[in-house]
Structures are given as structure tokens and as C-alpha cells.
Amino acid sequence: MQRSWAWRLSVTDLYLWAFRIVVLAVVIWGTIGTVAARRYGGEVWIDFLVFGMSQGSIYALIALGYTMVYGILRMINFAHGEVFMSGAYTAYFVAAAFGRSGYLDRNPVVSLLAVLAVAMATSTLIALLLERVAYRPLRQSPRLVPLIAAIGASFFLQYTFRGFFGSGFQAYPETQVLKGTWAIAGVNILRTQAVVLVAAVLMMAGLYAFVMRTKTGTAMRAVSEDKEAAALMGIDVDRSIVIAFAVGASMAGAAGFLYAIVFKQVHFFMGFVPGIKAFTAAVLGGIGNIPGAMLGGLFLGIFESVGPILFLEGLGIVAPYQLKDVIAFTMLVMVLIFRPSGILGERLMAKKA
């Protein structure tokens, strides 16, 4: 016999509904408060959005690496933040050398592309070494083992860089062409941020095409769905895994380069916070899902930029930007409670079932 819906509702459900309503009420109340105060014009909101999108696209590029490795190995590569850091460090060394010889300003396009290529190559190399040395021998062990190995690898890389290049930071050189703003569709956008956005979108489109359209990409997807069956079909599983690591790491290397041209400070510990944020973005979008990581990254960046002012200032909270990380991680908690598989995660689960 079907009972009425009220009977089927458990205490936990009631609690979760109440939680949902409270959070939603706080968000709506804050938003109304901020909008009603009319402190900020339309252009300012566009600025907030653009700042958020450029930060978010860097998160998205890093998140791709987490998600691809998770998708194929069901393992979280905690050393991925350090792969990103190694890309940024390499970008600094190459750019500083170009800067000293004056080549950076004489031939900016070629030199920036060269810096990008070297950064991507270094990150890829480091990730491949990690895979070979730290992860492959542990592939048959319980899942917690490679996770701990990843954390160890993360410390190893951090302190190796600290040992070689010192605990201070390095200043990435300024490129003259990237100074100032471009007017795009009537909006003034910082040149660095325009470059970051375009580069990130191009790279993500390329990656998506690679995974969906090419033979190698298809093989990777097959391995991620079922390793044994894929092996029986004649797919080289090890090769697919190595390619997933390499592609994810090259994205992190590119993110390191973009981070360096936007923020200009490079140091051995710089991978930690962006790594955690990108991991959050990957979970947000649905870990294991490539469009999900892109969406999650952009989402997180925009929320960090717009959130404090839209939700918190309207509530009368002073200095809302101190609570930027609170917004980011509250979002993660909300997603984990109400949609544990992430924004785009469901589709993937359904397909695998």
C-alpha cells in the first residue's frame, strides 16, 4: 500500500529540507540587500564576472587533471597542485631568461608560446615520472595506499623545489604587450585576463575534442568505464593511463603559465591552495567528468569573485572578502549534501551502472 508522502518523509529529510530553506533564504536575503543598496553599477558587476571567470578558468584547467586521473584510476592525485607549481616555476625560468635578453618584448607572441610549451612539457614530464615511480607499483594495492603515496609525492616535490630554488618567491617578468586593457564589446578587459580566458577555452575545447573524437580518447574512455573489459578488447590499459596523466599534467602546466602571467609571484608552496580549490571544482562539477571539471572551475571562480559581495555584503557583514574561502567551501558542502555526484556527475553514474 502506498502511504502518503508525509509518512515517507524521515527526520533526516526534514532536517535537510530545513537546511536547504535556511541557506536559500540567507542567499536571497543577502542578494536583495546588496541589489537594493545600489552601490555598484552594471560595469562593476561585469568586472566582477570577468575577474571570476579568469580565476575560474585557471581552476578549471587544474581540475581537469584531477578529474581525468580520477575518471580512469579512481584515485585522487594530490600531487597535482605541485605539477601545476612546477609548470609555473619553469615558466618563470624561461620567461626570466627571455626577459634578460630582451627577446620577451621584441617578439612577445613567439616567446610567450615558447614559455607555454616548455611549462607544459615540464609538468607532463614530472607527472609521467610520478606515475611511473610512485603510482604504477601501487596500482593493485587498496585505494588508500596510492592516495597516501600522492600526498607524500606532493611534499617531496614541494621540498625538492624549495631545496633547489630557495624558500623565497620569484617575480615573473612583466610583458609590455600584456599591460593595460583591451576594449572588447564595449567592456574594458585586462589584457592578461583576456589572454587567460581565450587560452583556457581553446585548450579545454582541444582536450574535449581529443577525448571525444580521437581513437586514443575513445580508448581512454573505455578504460575509465571498465579496465578489464577494455584490456580484453585489445586496448593497452597502461598506455591509456599514461596518456591521461600526461594530458592532465599538460593542462596543469598551462595553468601554471597563465597563473604566472596574471599573478607574477612564483614560489615552492604556490600549488597548495590552487590545488585544493581545483580539487573542490572537480568535485563540484562531478569528479571523473571532463565538462564537469570545466564547469566546476568556472563556477567556483565566479562565486569567489561575486559571492562575497552579492550574498554577504547585503547581510551587513563587514570585510566580506575575508570570507571568500568560506563561500567556496560552503558551496562544496552544499553540493556534497544535496548532489553527492556533483553538478554533472549523475549522467556519468547512470551510464556506468
Next chain:
Amino acid sequence: MKRSRIPIALVLALMLAGGQYFVPAAPAATVGPVTDPVGVVRIAKGAPLTIAYWMVVAGPDASLGTDTKRGVEIAIADKGGKLLGHPIRLIGEDTGCNAEGGVTAATKLSANKAIVAAVGSNCSSEAVPGAPILWKAGIVTVSPSNTAPKLTAPDRGPTYDGYLRTAHNDKVQGRVAAEFVYKSLKLRKAATIHDGSPYAEGLAGVFTETFRKLGGTVTAQEAISPTDTDMRPMLTKIAAGRPDMIYYPIFIAAGGHITRQVKEVSGLANAKLMGADGMFSPDFMKAAGEAAVGMYHSSPDLSPEALGPAYKVFLDKHQKRYGEKPLAPFHPHAYDAANMIFAAITKVAKKDAAGNTYIGRKALRDALFATKNFKGLTGTLTCDRFGDCADPKIAIYQTLSADPAKWDPGKNPKKVYP
């Protein structure tokens, strides 16, 4: 079940970020000729007299700690390395410029019963949890560079009874900064940014209070966290209030990001910038690049007209010993802190017939707090009831060149006030 790995990973990440607390207790005692309610240090004839430092000697802020440690080393060398016939031994711990580092260093030092007194810490965030741990073990500490007002506030509580400082109180630095902005630059609208550390929050608070009292308007009091990199959204919010001046007394990494990003935010192109002594270092020039040119800093006044000829002699010793200019502004404060401690030890130490030395911990603490008209490098020091001993002299500097190689405080950054 596959999803259950994600919470585990998150918990692991949180555990990595956390720290642990452990606080030991000190016994009261009578040893030899000395009775002391807190404890007595006995130094056998010929054994070393141990002084500890707890300073930032590694990591991004290492210039601050290395600088003050050298001040202490020169003070020891000036005594010929000996006090009351005992060789002086200097031991120490790194503090990392954060609360966790302060706790770890203080806990380690407090386990060492041979330590007579300590010099440190550098960052106020280390001293807030660290100083009570040391005093619980009976170790009195004199800080050469903590400046947060709350460390010597009347309501600081008995756990800070063993804490003094030779650095200025930021009540002075914040006031001088606000007066400079209002009276010399004649600006009326300012915004402040702090990073949640006791140092920055205290300084921004004093600045706001003084600036308002003078008749100025504070358009925004913002805050960030020290690991933030994208300051543009926060700066866009500040721009809505159209300030003439942005005051951000924070540390090098975040301060560098703000300095670089301010000019990129529409509405702030003409805003003047000002920081404080936490960023007064050649490393900051590297972090901020060309954007630092024209920026103001408040910092201890180390010019010859403020400190007199003794400081020149000190600088010569420094150059001879380390082969370079001082790295940060607090080395004379450290030199004075060490000498204050030596004077107090000399005053309270008792010897027995066999030549052993006994130092009462409470007596040493009282002697330090009783320091009066002590002639040091930074001026004439007199300690008040709450541990403020400084003879504060604050100057405002303006950066003319962002090249770290051209760092020479007084000329570049140029002293512009008073």
C-alpha cells in the same frame, strides 16, 4: 560506494593543515641561596648561560628573523661572549610567522629547563599563543619586533606576565601613518585592508581611529586572507567608495599582489598606496615590481639623526661580521632586548661559594619590568606595567626605485616624514 573516497580525502587535507597544542607546567622551587615562586635556574661553574631566540629564520619572511637574530649575536659578541663568568650560549627555534609556528617553537623551548630568558618572537601572530606557553614554563621573553597593540594592552591577562617588547606599539605607528596621510599628504578619504593577523588588524584599527578623529573619512575597512592572490574583486569593491589612499599594513606576498593589482582596477588609478614595516624589505620590491614606485611605508626611523652615533658603530660591526646591510628594520631592537636581559640577569643573579650561579625566574621578570632609563640603540627605554619598553621613533618612507639592488633605507626608500 565509490564516492566515499572524497570525504576521506577532504579529512586528510584538513588534518594536514591543522596543528597540535601541548602546554607544560613549571615548578616553584628553592635552589641554593635563591627562593623563587616561579622557579630557579642553576648554572654550574663554567657551564654556559643559555639564552633562546624564537624568530622567523626560514621561509618567505626569513629576512625579518635573520635580521633580529644578528642583533642578538652582536649584543653577545659585545659582551665578549660571557656573562657573570659563564659563556653565553644562544639556541633557538624557527617560528614561521604564524600562530602554529609560534606554538611549536614556544613548546619546544619551554621543555628546556636551562633557558634563562628568550628573545622573540617576530610576528605578533606567533607571540599571541606562544608567549603564555613560555611564561607557563617560567621563561620571560622580550620581543624585538612584535607591534600589535593587544600584546601589551591593559586587559592582556596574567598569562602574558612574562612578555615585554622593545619594538614600538602600533598605537604609535598607526597614529603617525594617519597623521602623515591627513596632514602632510592632505588626503581626506582612505580605505584600509588587513589580513586577519593581530599585527595588521591592530594597525588598520589604530589608523582608522586616528584618521577619523582628525576629520578624515574611512570609505572601506576590508580584509583578505594572507594566501589570497586575486585581489581585484576586493579592490573593485573598495573603488566604489572612491578613496584617495589605500592603507594595507600586511605582509610581503599578499601586499605585493595588492600593489600590482591596484592600478588595474578602474577607479583606483590615482589612489596613493601605503604599507607598514611588515613590507619594508627589498623582497617586497621584488614582489610588487614597478608598481611599488611612489608607494609609502611607515617603519622605525633608523636615520643617523634619530639614533645617534652608537648606531653607526653597530652598523660597522654588522658589515664586518655579515658582509651586508641589515635585511629588515628591527636589528637595533633585538640588540637592545638582549642587552636589557643581560642587565637584568646581572642584577638578580646570586653566586654561591663554589662559583655556581642561581637566577630566580620571577625576580628576573620583575627586574626586566623595572627597566628604567636604559640607554639602548633605539633610544632611552623604560618599561611600563604591561611590558611596553620602546622609545618609539617612526618615519614615513617613499619608494623611488623598485630595484631590490638599490635598497638603501633613508635614500631609497626615501625618508619623507617627519
